[in-house]
Amino acid sequence: AQKVTQAQTEISVVEKEDVTLDCVYETRDTTYYLFWYKQPPSGELVFLIRRNSFDEQNEISGRYSWNFQKSTSSFNFTITASQVVDSAVYFCALSEEGGMNAGGTSYGKLTFGQGTILTVHP
């Protein structure tokens, strides 16, 4: 069974601090996908990134960076020089390519972590 653990329930930082959100996953599949989503106070869920299990290259997008390490089953998310607008709930999620329904179609069961509430103070 797949599982995603975000051990940090809440993080509070002051603007311009760097912050890392941890994500640890469990899966038996060899091909899987990892995701991060952002849910700002307005409530919508915003897709941030997808990472494939066969690509451990880290990724940077502006102030955001992601560190994927298969050896430790972790997919951590770092925000550099945090801003108030980064305040949100962040979810890590996992899907397995091999996840099949009774009809034999991969439906991509997306397993979410419980989320980390990030508050950035001015």
Next chain:
Amino acid sequence: DAGITQSPRHKVTETGTPVTLRCHQTENHRYMYWYRQDPGHGLRLIHYSYGVKDTDKGEVSDGYSVSRSKTEDFLLTLESATSSQTSVYFCAISQRGYYEQYFGPGTRLTVT
């Protein structure tokens, strides 16, 4: 942003009444999903669809049914609403079953 709309965005209904939530997409994605989000439970999958008229249950499907008669529309019906179904409901779409899902704006449902 993916073209996903949900209607209504807010609804208050009484216990025992049927309720239908609609999800509409303009992306022609094959997969569509319904989730509910509750404090302490995160996001939980209710039902999903992998094609027109092809649907299956998720982890919390009791008391819910779905239908998909067109690629673009996925309906979630609460057959007889209960207070435990008070929640925020999200629809999502995906091109491939295991790729990222794009979420609609959500529907806040209150059952009194």
